[in-house]
Amino acid sequence: MDALLALKARRSVGSYKPDPVPPKIVEDIVDCGLLAVTALNLQPWEFVVAAEMESRRQLAEMIDTGRFIGEAPVCVAVFCRDTKYYLEDGSAAIQNMLVAARAHGLGSCWVAGDKKPYFARVGEMLGMALQTHRAGCVGLFHRTTLVATQEIALRSAALGEVLAEVQGRFYVIGHADDRSGR
Numbered sequence: 517m518d519a520l521l522a523l524k525a526r527r528s529v530g531s532y533k534p535d536p537v538p539p540k541i542v543e544d545i546v547d548c549g550l551l552a553v554t555a556l557n558l559q560p561w562e563f564v565v566a567a568e569m570e571s572r573r574q575l576a577e578m579i580d581t582g583r584f585i586g587e588a589p590v591c592v593a594v595f596c597r598d599t600k601y602y603l604e605d606g607s608a609a610i611q612n613m614l615v616a617a618r619a620h621g622l623g624s625c626w627v628a629g630d631k632k633p634y635f636a637r638v639g640e641m642l643g644m645a646l647q648t649h650r651a652g653c654v655g656l657f658h659r660t661t662l663v664a665t666q667e668i669a670l671r672s673a674a675l676g677e678v679l680a681e682v683q684g685r686f687y688v689i690g691h692a693d694d695r696s697g698r
């Protein structure tokens with residue numbers, strides 16, 4: 517998918533299929549995060565990919581603003597060392613991954629984050645000692661129920677029509693329900 521279209525078509529979604537995401541695609545999305553802009557080129561981050569059901573189930577129990585993680589095929593957590601610009605760096609990495617996921621035809625949702633009370637428990641569970649990784653963000657991506665309709669629309673319509681169609685579908689199937697739970 518064209519980069520500009522992926523940027524414009526990305527939306528947070530909370531409704532998805534349980535189908536596994538091929539490892540090559542997961543790697544590519546994480547690569548896009550690793551290649552994000554970073555202050556002083558410090559790259560202060562660690563990425564933890566939780567693709568195994570039990571770890572995602574445990575994460576979903578802890579993360580009250582993202583229970584849908586339990587059903588998503590993959591969750592990627594981004595942790596940063598406590599550098600001056602950790603938040604900017606971590607956020608850039610997550611945004612890159614969200615757009616990359618969209619370009620691969622996957623839905624995603626960014627789930628906060630180091631200001632949440634659950635963050636220390638998430639870090640502990642994923643093996644990130646918060647003495648060394650005091651700050652971070654959590655993102656995830658998952659295949660949505662909307663992939664097929666989007667792909668058909670994207671092939672056949674001009675950009676403006678495509679975005680209206682994509683947003684319409686998202687709000688009907690995923691996003692509207694999701695908003696009420698946020």
Ligand SMILES: Cc1cc2nc3c(=O)[nH]c(=O)nc-3n(C[C@H](O)[C@H](O)[C@H](O)COP(=O)(O)O)c2cc1C
Nearest residue numbers: 526527528529530581582625626627628629694698
């Ligand atoms: C820092 C940050 C934290 C977020 N945390 C959550 C969250 O915990 N749960 C959730 O469902 N969405 C979360 N979101 C997604 C936003 O709710 C979403 O981006 C916003 O409603 C706009 O919708 P859009 O992404 O479709 O444009 C977060 C987004 C950001 C940037």
